[in-house]
Amino acid sequence: MVGRDPEAGCPQAIEIGAYILGALEPAEQEAFERHLRGCSRCQRNLESLQRSVEIVAGAVERRQAPAELKRRIMAAVEAEAGPRPARRPLSVRRPAFVQLGFAGAFAALAAALFIAFGGGTTRRTVTVRESAGRRGVVATYAASVSPRLGGATVVVERVGDQGALVAYNLPAPPAGKVYELWVAGSRGEPQPAGLFRPAGSVSRVPIERALLGVNKVMVTVEPRGGTLRPTSAPLVIATL
Amino acid sequence: MADEELMELVGQRDPDAFAIVLERHADAAYSLAYRIVGNNEAAEDVLQEAFLALWRFGNYDRSKGSVRTWILSIVHNRAIDTLRRKGARPTQAMDVDELLRNRPAEERTEETVAHRERAARLRSALDLLPEEQRRVVELAYFGGFTHAEIAALSELPIGTVKGRMRLALQKLRDELEEEVW
Numbered sequence: 392m393v394g395r396d397p398e399a400g401c402p403q404a405i406e407i408g409a410y411i412l413g414a415l416e417p418a419e420q421e422a423f424e425r426h427l428r429g430c431s432r433c434q435r436n437l438e439s440l441q442r443s444v445e446i447v448a449g450a451v452e453r454r455q456a457p458a459e460l461k462r463r464i465m466a467a468v469e470a471e472a473g474p475r476p477a478r479r480p481l482s483v484r485r486p487a488f489v490q491l492g493f494a495g496a497f498a499a500l501a502a503a504l505f506i507a508f509g510g511g512t513t514r515r516t517v518t519v520r521e522s523a524g525r526r527g528v529v530a531t532y533a534a535s536v537s538p539r540l541g542g543a544t545v546v547v548e549r550v551g552d553q554g555a556l557v558a559y560n561l562p563a564p565p566a567g568k569v570y571e572l573w574v575a576g577s578r579g580e581p582q583p584a585g586l587f588r589p590a591g592s593v594s595r596v597p598i599e600r601a602l603l604g605v606n607k608v609m610v611t612v613e614p615r616g617g618t619l620r621p622t623s624a625p626l627v628i629a630t631l
Numbered sequence: 632m633a634d635e636e637l638m639e640l641v642g643q644r645d646p647d648a649f650a651i652v653l654e655r656h657a658d659a660a661y662s663l664a665y666r667i668v669g670n671n672e673a674a675e676d677v678l679q680e681a682f683l684a685l686w687r688f689g690n691y692d693r694s695k696g697s698v699r700t701w702i703l704s705i706v707h708n709r710a711i712d713t714l715r716r717k718g719a720r721p722t723q724a725m726d727v728d729e730l731l732r733n734r735p736a737e738e739r740t741e742e743t744v745a746h747r748e749r750a751a752r753l754r755s756a757l758d759l760l761p762e763e764q765r766r767v768v769e770l771a772y773f774g775g776f777t778h779a780e781i782a783a784l785s786e787l788p789i790g791t792v793k794g795r796m797r798l799a800l801q802k803l804r805d806e807l808e809e810e811v812w
Contacts, residue, residue, distance in 0.1 A: 404797070405790065405793050405794060405797065406793060407797050407800075408793060408794075408795075408796030408797030408798070408799065408800050409771070409777075409778045409792075409793045409796050409797075411796075411800060412768065412771040412772050412796055412800075413707065413708065413711055413771065413772070413775075414771035414776065414777050414778045414781070414796065415777065415778065416777055416779065438694070438696075439804065440797070440800045440801065440804055441696045441700060442696065442700065442804060443799075443800040443801075443803040443804045444700065444703070444704070444707075444772070444800070445696070445697070445699065445700045445703060446753050446756060446757075446803050446804075447753075447757065447768060447772050447803070448659070448663045448703045448707065448772075449659065449753045450753035450754040450756070450757050451662045451663055451665075451666035451773075452662065452666070453658065453659075453662050454658065454661055454662045454665050455658050455661070456657035456658050456660070456661035456678060457661075457671075457675065460657075460661075460675045460678060460679065461653060461654070461657055463679060464653060464678070464679055464682050464683065465646070465649075465650055465653065467679075467683055467686075468646050468649055468650075468683070468686050469646050471686070471687070472644050472645075472646040552716075553676075553716075587688065588688065590686075590687040590688050591644065591687070594687060595683065595687070597680050597684075597709075599712055599716075600716065601716050
């Protein structure tokens with residue numbers, strides 16, 4: 392039974408717990424976020440309750456993150472950060488493959504093949520086995536990229552039914568817009584698979600949908616917050 | 632250096648600052664990811680995705696709470712996405728206790744005494760919640776179920792589920808604010 396709540400002060404406040412716990416449907420979440428922007432009561436209520444989530448999160452059995460995992464993350468970060476003149480005065484080249492990490496290395500390789508074979512609609516597939524053997528086979532697909540993206544290079548990496556889009560030199564989307572990822576099978580409409588804005592010269596974006604039955608990964612420019620259906624033509628198309 | 636200052640440096644693409652943030656929060660983040668996805672490999676993938684997203688797109692905003700809360704929210708979202716991608720989500724009424732018991736079996740790892748004690752305090756705070764409130768919190772936060780799914784599973788009106796979620800968070804805040812923080 393839900394009792395009377397003196398803290399509520401707003402009919403929409405009932406949504407706050409579900410919002411904080413991530414239990415709203417996407418459309419409800421968007422609607423509540425729109426409401427939040429104009430409701431100072433709910434903003435205060437949200438702020439005071441957010442800390443409770445840290446309590447819930449902290450109540451789990453404590454585990455140590457594997458050292459090898461932290462090294463892998465730092466290797467990717469160092470590669471993307473690029474050379475640091477104060478510490479590596481001679482380093483003016485792209486980071487070595489060993490610094491990029493295996494997946495990044497093959498993304499770069501696929502990008503190089505893509506460029507070498509003329510780009511445009513040419514598609515080259517590089518299928519390799521990762522040396523660590525933990526994630527299995529990585530397939531990398533070079534994407535066709537619209538000239539509007541100013542010479543950006545994009546590849547899609549796939550491991551089983553999981554995938555990520557890796558973009559090199561992708562320009563920032565126009566103000567108020569984001570890039571939206573889409574996946575599509577041979578039938579049916581494209582399904583939204585994540586939003587992103589490029590950060591730096593290399594962006595690696597996990598595809599937020601399983602790739603089973605998917606044969607195309609696309610990118611469009613959409614209003615901030617994304618859409619449920621594409622509202623513009625794809626600027627990137629990768630055929631898997 | 633405080634987390635907030637480190638995050639400003641991370642925003643300027645400083646990998647050394649990022650390394651400190653990673654070291655400070657990786658264990659808590661990994662523990663949460665493991666609790667949700669239930670195995671080492673998936674938890675590692677979640678952590679890698681989450682921290683790289685933080686590096687690439689992370690614009691920390693102090694209004695979102697502490698850096699740790701913010702990082703845990705990113706990890707939580709990624710872990711729940713992973714869980715949901717795995718599919719097979721029950722939609723009809725069933726024994727929710729059974730559902731929680733059937734979460735993937737946890738593997739044993741070493742815990743430091745301090746961490747064990749803190750986690751135990753927080754767990755006991757969760758246990759202090761009325762059963763029906765604790766259940767909706769765990770199903771939502773660790774199970775990745777939406778309020779509508781929890782309502783269907785528990786055969787409760789949606790408004791009741793939402794109300795329990797909010798009441799639970801209020802109680803946690805009120806009961807633990809002075810004791811834990």
